[in-house]
Amino acid sequence: MDNFSFYNPTRIEFGTGKERLIGEILAQHGIKKVLLAYGSERIKGDGLFATVSASLNEQGIPFVACGGSVLDSAKAIAAGALYQEDVWDLFVGKGQIEAALPVFAILTLAATGSEMNSGAVVTNDDTKEKFAINSVHTFPKVSIVNPALMQTVSRDYLVYSAADIIAHSIEGYFTAKVQPKIQSRLVESVIATVLETTEQLLADPADYNARAEFAWAATLALNGLTYAGTSGFGYPNHMIEHALSALFNVPHGAGLSVVMPAWMKWFQGQNPAQFERFAQQLFGLNTAEEGIAALEKWFDKIGTPTRLSQLGITEADLPAILENLKGNARWFGLAETYTQDVLATILRNAM
Amino acid sequence: MDNFSFYNPTRIEFGTGKERLIGEILAQHGIKKVLLAYGSERIKGDGLFATVSASLNEQGIPFVACGGSVLDSAKAIAAGALYQEDVWDLFVGKGQIEAALPVFAILTLAATGSEMNSGAVVTNDDTKEKFAINSVHTFPKVSIVNPALMQTVSRDYLVYSAADIIAHSIEGYFTAKVQPKIQSRLVESVIATVLETTEQLLADPADYNARAEFAWAATLALNGLTYAGTSGFGYPNHMIEHALSALFNVPHGAGLSVVMPAWMKWFQGQNPAQFERFAQQLFGLNTAEEGIAALEKWFDKIGTPTRLSQLGITEADLPAILENLKGNARWFGLAETYTQDVLATILRNAM
Numbered sequence: 001m002d003n004f005s006f007y008n009p010t011r012i013e014f015g016t017g018k019e020r021l022i023g024e025i026l027a028q029h030g031i032k033k034v035l036l037a038y039g040s041e042r043i044k045g046d047g048l049f050a051t052v053s054a055s056l057n058e059q060g061i062p063f064v065a066c067g068g069s070v071l072d073s074a075k076a077i078a079a080g081a082l083y084q085e086d087v088w089d090l091f092v093g094k095g096q097i098e099a100a101l102p103v104f105a106i107l108t109l110a111a112t113g114s115e116m117n118s119g120a121v122v123t124n125d126d127t128k129e130k131f132a133i134n135s136v137h138t139f140p141k142v143s144i145v146n147p148a149l150m151q152t153v154s155r156d157y158l159v160y161s162a163a164d165i166i167a168h169s170i171e172g173y174f175t176a177k178v179q180p181k182i183q184s185r186l187v188e189s190v191i192a193t194v195l196e197t198t199e200q201l202l203a204d205p206a207d208y209n210a211r212a213e214f215a216w217a218a219t220l221a222l223n224g225l226t227y228a229g230t231s232g233f234g235y236p237n238h239m240i241e242h243a244l245s246a247l248f249n250v251p252h253g254a255g256l257s258v259v260m261p262a263w264m265k266w267f268q269g270q271n272p273a274q275f276e277r278f279a280q281q282l283f284g285l286n287t288a289e290e291g292i293a294a295l296e297k298w299f300d301k302i303g304t305p306t307r308l309s310q311l312g313i314t315e316a317d318l319p320a321i322l323e324n325l326k327g328n329a330r331w332f333g334l335a336e337t338y339t340q341d342v343l344a345t346i347l348r349n350a351m
Numbered sequence: 352m353d354n355f356s357f358y359n360p361t362r363i364e365f366g367t368g369k370e371r372l373i374g375e376i377l378a379q380h381g382i383k384k385v386l387l388a389y390g391s392e393r394i395k396g397d398g399l400f401a402t403v404s405a406s407l408n409e410q411g412i413p414f415v416a417c418g419g420s421v422l423d424s425a426k427a428i429a430a431g432a433l434y435q436e437d438v439w440d441l442f443v444g445k446g447q448i449e450a451a452l453p454v455f456a457i458l459t460l461a462a463t464g465s466e467m468n469s470g471a472v473v474t475n476d477d478t479k480e481k482f483a484i485n486s487v488h489t490f491p492k493v494s495i496v497n498p499a500l501m502q503t504v505s506r507d508y509l510v511y512s513a514a515d516i517i518a519h520s521i522e523g524y525f526t527a528k529v530q531p532k533i534q535s536r537l538v539e540s541v542i543a544t545v546l547e548t549t550e551q552l553l554a555d556p557a558d559y560n561a562r563a564e565f566a567w568a569a570t571l572a573l574n575g576l577t578y579a580g581t582s583g584f585g586y587p588n589h590m591i592e593h594a595l596s597a598l599f600n601v602p603h604g605a606g607l608s609v610v611m612p613a614w615m616k617w618f619q620g621q622n623p624a625q626f627e628r629f630a631q632q633l634f635g636l637n638t639a640e641e642g643i644a645a646l647e648k649w650f651d652k653i654g655t656p657t658r659l660s661q662l663g664i665t666e667a668d669l670p671a672i673l674e675n676l677k678g679n680a681r682w683f684g685l686a687e688t689y690t691q692d693v694l695a696t697i698l699r700n701a702m
Contacts, residue, residue, distance in 0.1 A: 001498075001563035003366025008359065014580065015354025147352075182544040182564045182571075189536035196532070212352035213533045216580065220533075225576070229365065229567065 001180040001229035008224055010116045011142045014216070016208075018144045019048060019106050023055035025142050029102060034063035035077065039070040043108060046152055052106065071105055071112065072120035075138040078103045091122065091131035100137035106144040109153055110215035111161035111253065113168060113222025115143035128246040129327060145219065147211040155202065159304040160253025161218065162198040166191055166295075167237050167256040168221040173278070174264070174271055177232025184274070186226045188281045193217040195282065198302055237263050239332040240346065243324040250311050257304040258311060261296040262349035266342070268292065308350045318347060352531040352580035359575055361467045362493045365567070367559075369495045370399060370457050374406035376493050380453060385414035386428065390421040394459060397503055403457065422456055422463065423471035426489040429454045430471075442473065442482035451488035457495040460504055461566035462512035462604065464519060464573025466494035479597040480678060496570065498562040506553065510655040511604025512569065513549040517542055517646075518588050518607040519572040524629070525615070525622055528583025535625070537577045539632045544568040546633065549653055588614050590683040591697065594675040601662050608655040609662060612647040613700035617693070619643065659701045669698060 013021060026034065034056060043049045056063055078100040080087030089095035105115045114120070118139045121132045153161075173179065173187045193213050200210035220226065227233075240263065241255040268275045268288045279291025299306050308314070313321075325343050329335040364372060377385065385407060394400045407414055429451040431438030440446035456466045465471070469490045472483045504512075524530065524538045545568050551561035571577065578584075591614065592606040619626045619639045630642025650657045659665070664672075676694050680686040 001366075001560055001567070003369065005362065005364050007362035011356065011358035012579075013356055015352075018354065180560070180564050180567075181547070182540060182568055185540035185543060186537065189533060189540055192536060193533040209352055209531070212580065213531050216352070216531070216533055228363075229563065 002178045002231040004228050006224055006228050007136065008116065008139065009136075009141075010139045010223075012116060012219070013142060013144045014146075015212075016146060016148050018146050019051055019149065020055055022052055022104065022106060022144065023057075023059035023061060025144075026056070026061055026104060027059045029104075029141060031061060031102065031104075034061055035074075036063045036065045037070050037074045037077070038065065038067060039108070041067075042152060046149070048106070048108065048149060071107075071114040071140075072122060074103050074105070075100070075114075075118075075120035075140075076122055076133065077101075079133060079135065079138055088124075088131075090133050097133060097135035097137055100135065103138065103140045104142050104144075105140045106149070107146070107215070108149050109157065109161065110145070110147075110150055110218035111157075111164040113165075113218055113220075115140060115145060116219045116223040123246065128324065129331070130242045130246065131331075145215055147208060147215045150211055150215065151205055155205075155303070156251070157253075158201055158205075159198065159302045160251045160257070162194050162214075162302060163253040163257035163260070163299065163304050165194050165214075165218045165221045167241075167253075167260060169226065170260065170278075171235045171237055172227050172230050172233040174267065174274055175233045175236065176230040178230055179233075179274070180229045183226055183228065183230055184277065186220075188278075190217045190221050190226065191282055195298065202302060234334050234337075235332055236267070236334055236338060239328050239334055239338065240325065240343065242328055243321050244311065244313065247320060247324055248311060248313060248317075250313075254305050254311065257299045258306055258308055258350050259346075261292055261299070261306055262346050264292045264295070265349045266346045306350070308347070315351065318344065321347065353529045353582040355579050357575055357579050358487070359467065359490065360487075360492075361490045361574075363467060363496060363570065364493060365496045366563075367497060367499050369497050370402055370500065371406055373403055373455065373457060373495065374408075374410035374412060376495075377407070377412055377455060378410045380455075380492060382412060382453065382455075385412055386425075387414045387416045388421050388425045388428070389416065389418060390459070392418075393503060397500070399457070399459065399500060422458075422465040422491075423473060425454050425456070426451070426465075426469075426471035426491075427473055427484065428452075430484060430486065430489055439475075439482075441484050448484060448486035448488055451486065454489065454491045455493050455495075456491045457500070458497070458566070459500050460508065460512065461496070461498075461501055461569035462508075462515040464516075464569055464571075466491060466496060467570045467574040474597065479675065480682070481593045481597065482682075496566055498559060498566045501562055501566065502556055506556075506654070507602070508604075509552055509556075510549065510653045511602045511608070513545050513565075513653060514604040514608035514611070514650065514655050516545050516565075516569045516572045518592075518604075518611060520577065521611065521629075522586045522588055523578050523581050523584040525618065525625055526584045526587065527581040529581055530584075530625070531580045534577055534579065534581055535628065537571075539629075541568045541572050541577065542633055546649065553653060585685050585688075586683055587618070587685055587689060590679050590685055590689065591676065591694065593679055594672050595662065595664065598671060598675055599662060599664055599668075601664075605656050605662065608650045609657055609659055609701050610697075612643055612650070612657055613697050615643045615646070616700045617697045657701070659698070666702065669695065672698060 079097045082099045119134045197210040197214040244255040275288030279285040283294040329338045430448045433450045470485045520538045548561040548565040595606040626639030630636040634645040680689045
């Protein structure tokens with residue numbers, strides 16, 4: 001087990017009605033003024049916006065509202081607001097984050113794990129590149145996770161989220177050079193929970209307990225817990241998927257469910273024992289191939305894509321994807337392994 | 352899944368050599384003066400005391416040293432130092448902890464999980480009663496967990512620690528009225544790790560990786576992670592064990608390995624599904640009885656007691672134990688269920 005630091009100062013308030021506490025929480029933190037960033041007009045239809053407004057008004061805390069891709073851009077805004085130069089410096093390694101405005105979150109979709117980590121990924125719309133920041137200052141102070149607020153999520157976004165959580169779990173699980181067994185067990189706990197609760201939610205979207213366990217699995221998948229003590233891992237699936245979503249406006253999780261089986265088929269020979277373990281622990285099967293096939297079949301079953309054609313992407317699009325991946329692979333630190341030939345092989349696995 | 356708050360602001364510094372950072376860490380936290388509480392003279396023999404002294408001297412931080420049962424008493428001292436009345440008020444619910452001096456820990460034994468939680472248990476030597484405090488202010492600021500510092504732990508204390516970690520895991524796992532499956536999976540991950548690494552360490556105490564995974568399992572067993580979203584649980588095994596260690600000076604883990612199988616035999620009918628799951632997931636067996644027998648057999652195998660006689664306790668001692676348990680059961684909030692008759696039944700299971 002590698003040396004590590006584990007520090008996660010985010011308080012989680014989990015459960016029904018917790019969003020009503022937001023005003024009190026902000027007041028406890030001495031907050032006098034709020035920028036309320038929200039992702040979707042859905043929150044005006046289902047009453048969440050009204051609840052939050054009322055809570056802030058009750059505490060006499062004024063706010064300005066704005067829309068966008070919320071949690072990560074909130075962290076970016078928080079860091080950029082206290083940085084004197086261009087905020088893009090922080091994303092391309094030209095500047096350091098020394099401070100950030102405090103960020104508080106109310107989750108309406110469980111997938112990214114951003115509510116309990118310090119990272120943020122944003123896209124440069126001009127260059128189609130994705131960049132990330134990561135700083136102890138950009139941990140949300142408090143994140144409210146009320147599974148009941150996620151009930152109105154579409155079927156599509158539920159299954160894309162399932163793919164996202166599984167991707168967060170398997171990137172380290174398969175690629176880490178140092179992978180303690182306790183971490184593998186924790187990862188399997190998260191994945192098993194997603195496999196089970198996704199199906200329960202497809203059958204009954206109002207199943208609160210299934211929604212709650214799904215949400216907590218999403219949070220745990222990327223809050224540092226399952227990566228503690230590991231090293232030498234990469235994020236090849238995310239690397240490849242970023243090209244798809246940048247070029248073709250594909251939902252993140254949908255791109256991941258196409259990439260994962262394709263990547264696994266190429267990578268499995270580099271960690272056969274772990275792929276066998278995956279097959280056994282999660283599907284009760286024996287071989288690496290059986291495990292990969294079972295995951296692919298499960299993605300088909302829940303209705304998230306497993307072929308590029310389902311995303312409207314064909315052989316003709318390959319050159320553009322490979323070109324975009326040149327930059328991506330460098331940025332992800334994977335250019336040496338993920339040559340154009342390797343990437344072409346993986347992408348062809350998905351055709 | 353029940354509503355919950357999850358907040359754990361303790362930073363963990365894990366791995367070889369981390370204890371050398373203590374001076375720097377204290378300086379970063381603006382600490383000017385230290386009370387160094389240590390548990391055993393072992394740290395003078397193996398060089399840890401020297402390392403810590405040197406690190407503090409390097410930062411110009413003076414300290415006073417004292418011995419005792421360290422981590423929990425450090426938290427008690429931290430809270431009591433800023434409390435105007437008698438510190439015992441805080442333990443018996445007469446006073447509230449509003450503030451505490453900052454606590455920093457360097458672990459030399461992995462068992463209690465106290466390094467990453469806010470609780471402290473102390474014994475009133477006169478009345479033989481145990482009491483606890485719990486406050487957001489008594490989370491250690493930083494805990495250093497270097498598994499290499501645990502290599503000199505005796506064989507006995509290794510196996511007692513294993514029992515302690517398993518007890519922390521199973522109290523909630525079996526008794527909770529609301530027990531989300533994701534939590535059961537995380538608990539099983541912790542227990543499976545202890546089952547495996549304890550045997551590896553008995554075969555080779557210098558196995559750093561086994562020691563590291565054992566240590567991290569100990570931390571995770573009681574840092575709040577496996578209890579999030581659960582409710583209605585109790586600590587009956589700890590309740591019973593506290594009487595044994597108060598009256599007979601029995602090591603905590605040794606008492607627990609006697610109590611657990613005895614308690615399970617009595618309790619299993621109240622949660623048959625979970626006992627079957629325990630047997631299947633951890634031992635590949637089928638029935639509740641088989642799972643309990645397997646755990647008892649494992650305790651025998653690693654050399655931690657499973658019978659009261661091994662602790663020098665006989666039928667003649669029963670009345671005194673039952674008398675002590677009257678107070679304990681009330682304090683643990685379990686008096687209604689754990690009548691004298693029930694407790695006698697459980698204790699006789701251990702004879």
